[in-house]
Amino acid sequence: MTEYLLNLARFVSYNEKKDIFKELKNKDFKVSNDSWSYRRLIIDKPIKGKTYVASLIELKESFSQDNLNQTIKRLSKYKIKEIKAKIDRNVPFHEKAVVDRYLKKEKFNPNGEVIYLEAKKENEKVLVRIGVYLEERENNTSQNKNNSSQNKVAGEKNNFPDLAIESPYTLGEIGDFLRFSKTFKVKVYILTLNDKDSLENIQKFLKENNFDKGKVTIVKDIDVIKNNYEVIGFSMWGKDSLESLKINKKTLLIFGNERRGLLKSTMDKCSKVIKIGSSSEALRACQAASFTLGYLFSKK
Numbered sequence: 001m002t003e004y005l006l007n008l009a010r011f012v013s014y015n016e017k018k019d020i021f022k023e024l025k026n027k028d029f030k031v032s033n034d035s036w037s038y039r040r041l042i043i044d045k046p047i048k049g050k051t052y053v054a055s056l057i058e059l060k061e062s063f064s065q066d067n068l069n070q071t072i073k074r075l076s077k078y079k080i081k082e083i084k085a086k087i088d089r090n091v092p093f094h095e096k097a098v099v100d101r102y103l104k105k106e107k108f109n110p111n112g113e114v115i116y117l118e119a120k121k122e123n124e125k126v127l128v129r130i131g132v133y134l135e136e137r138e139n140n141t142s143q144n145k146n147n148s149s150q151n152k153v154a155g156e157k158n159n160f161p162d163l164a165i166e167s168p169y170t171l172g173e174i175g176d177f178l179r180f181s182k183t184f185k186v187k188v189y190i191l192t193l194n195d196k197d198s199l200e201n202i203q204k205f206l207k208e209n210n211f212d213k214g215k216v217t218i219v220k221d222i223d224v225i226k227n228n229y230e231v232i233g234f235s236m237w238g239k240d241s242l243e244s245l246k247i248n249k250k251t252l253l254i255f256g257n258e259r260r261g262l263l264k265s266t267m268d269k270c271s272k273v274i275k276i277g278s279s280s281e282a283l284r285a286c287q288a289a290s291f292t293l294g295y296l297f298s299k300k
């Protein structure tokens with residue numbers, strides 16, 4: 001019988017988990033608690049469209065390994081696009097070791113599966129489970145099929161601008177712009193101006209957070225990228241209105257940091273500098289960027 005590992009979303013409380021258990025039973029699922037973690041359930045059928053599902057994994061095999069090579073050998077049977085591992089602290093290897101060792105033998109295949117690998121130590125033995133993410137598989141299929149759906153995000157539209165933030169120095173500002181990259185699939189530049197605080201915080205944030213870093217590029221200043229774009233600045237001191245924003249060629253929208261806004265030297269390199277609204281109270285950079293993306297998106 002195929003088993004599915006249901007990872008519960010973080011918001012699910014202990015009592016809510018009990019309700020979910022009952023609800024599934026009433027719907028004729030075979031359901032049991034997972035001995036590996038209280039945040040998970042094992043079910044016998046896939047489930048769809050439930051907010052409490054953080055991820056759903058079809059379990060392929062469970063075994064006790066003598067050495068990592070055995071696990072790599074087992075992984076070699078699959079067509080793999082990516083390996084996501086959950087490895088307990090007391091296990092003598094970590095995710096990077098699994099991926100590096102796998103890539104010494106095999107290559108990732110863009111048409112393959114996202115593999116779930118979990119390992120824990122019990123009675124001096126390393127137990128391993130391997131599965132396939134079903135959610136990832138479904139997302140990919142629906143995205144490919146459904147190009148014109150409302151799920152389409154900003155960066156997938158033609159002629160949509162890229163974003164930049166100049167020298168963000170709080171983790172909040174950095175996080176806000178990285179979220180743009182992840183949620184809207186737009187390309188995001190972080191300009192450091194070689195500022196020590198900014199550089200430290202960017203490194204810290206990237207280390208601690210699992211964002212889609214492929215779309216985030218860290219550069220020193222606007223000079224590094226300005227030749228590839230029409231650059232539009234955003235500032236409280238701007239003289240142009242949002243309505244004047246037309247995207248005719250590859251455009252970069254650049255926002256200033258919380259403390260001092262865009263540098264004058266950066267504004268001088270912009271083809272226009274836009275002020276949103278007429279209030280003398282500044283928005284946060286992410287609010288100004290969200291409003292602008294919403295404005296552009298609604299016009300298309």
Ligand SMILES: C[S@@+](CC[C@H](N)C(=O)[O-])C[C@H]1O[C@@H](n2cnc3c(N)ncnc32)[C@H](O)[C@@H]1O
Nearest residue numbers: 234235255256260261262275276282283285288
């Ligand atoms: C908190 S504001 C910076 C305030 C800074 N003290 C200043 O005077 O520019 C952060 C960034 O958000 C953008 N921003 C905030 N309010 C804006 C507005 N009304 N119009 C255009 N951009 C704005 C600008 O890029 C600004 O640099």
